Amino acid sequence: MKKILRKETGTGITVWSDFTVMLALTGLSVYNGQATVFYIIYLFWWNELIVKAVNRIFKWRRNREAQYTVSAAAASSGPLMAIYWIFIVVIFGFVASWEDKTAIQTNFSVLFFRNVYFNLNILFILVTACLHTLENDRQLTANPSPGVTANMIVLHVSIILGAFVFFMVVKGFPDVFRPENSWSAVLMITPFLLLRFLVHWFSR
Numbered sequence: 001m002k003k004i005l006r007k008e009t010g011t012g013i014t015v016w017s018d019f020t021v022m023l024a025l026t027g028l029s030v031y032n033g034q035a036t037v038f039y040i041i042y043l044f045w046w047n048e049l050i051v052k053a054v055n056r057i058f059k060w061r062r063n064r065e066a067q068y069t070v071s072a073a074a075a076s077s078g079p080l081m082a083i084y085w086i087f088i089v090v091i092f093g094f095v096a097s098w099e100d101k102t103a104i105q106t107n108f109s110v111l112f113f114r115n116v117y118f119n120l121n122i123l124f125i126l127v128t129a130c131l132h133t134l135e136n137d138r139q140l141t142a143n144p145s146p147g148v149t150a151n152m153i154v155l156h157v158s159i160i161l162g163a164f165v166f167f168m169v170v171k172g173f174p175d176v177f178r179p180e181n182s183w184s185a186v187l188m189i190t191p192f193l194l195l196r197f198l199v200h201w202f203s204r
Contacts (some may be wrong), residue, residue, distance in 0.1 A: 019197045021124055026193065029117035030185045037165060038092040038107045039118060040192045041158050045088055047125050049081055049149040054129040085154065096166040128156060150203040155198045 026043075029035035093111060097103035109115040113122075165188055 018200070019193070020122060023193055024202050025117050025121045025124070026189060029115065030189060033116060034109070034115055035101070035108055035185055035189055036097065036106050037102050037188050038088070038097065039110050039115070041088055041092055041162050043118065043121055044151070044155045044158050045084055046122055046194065048155050050125050051076065051151055054133050058133045060084050061161055069074045082189060084159070088159070090165070092162055150199045154199050157195055158192055162193065
């Protein structure tokens with residue numbers, strides 16, 4: 001039986017280092033009141049986009065004959081990522097936070113790259129994507145293994161989890177998840193970070 005989840009390259013140390021850096025930057029954003037559920041889901045969206053883009057650029061540079069294959073893959077995944085972007089921005093960026101002015105301001109700062117911690121996370125993702133691709137340069141010329149990437153699994157589940165957190169948990173316990181309660185942000189974002197760590201750990 002074929003595995004649904006594509007085998008990811010990297011060691012346990014790599015997974016731990018990625019998780020630690022993202023946890024530290026996200027923790028700082030939570031501490032400074034600059035993190036929301038939109039922040040973390042949008043970060044996962046950028047994670048998938050950056051990794052895909054870096055892999056395709058390196059593949060194209062290594063093997064010009066693969067240009068047609070890369071273009072076909074981009075044509076198939078591009079619309080899906082665009083749909084995800086619209087859904088994430090509209091639902092999690094605005095609709096779910098419409099009554100919370102602080103969250104809306106934070107979401108706008110994330111969307112327009114005015115959130116320092118979010119920008120540092122993006123930069124870290126870009127650097128690690130390039131390093132991982134260079135480290136596994138020989139595998140880029142081979143046919144990709146079938147299955148769904150860990151990043152895509154994280155993105156899919158995060159959207160479902162985010163909808164549950166917003167419309168079931170936050171709405172069900174308004175006294176706990178108040179804008180002035182910094183611990184509410186910790187409770188909301190922690191499951192997403194654990195999800196990312198576990199998926200990447202088991203996809204090694």
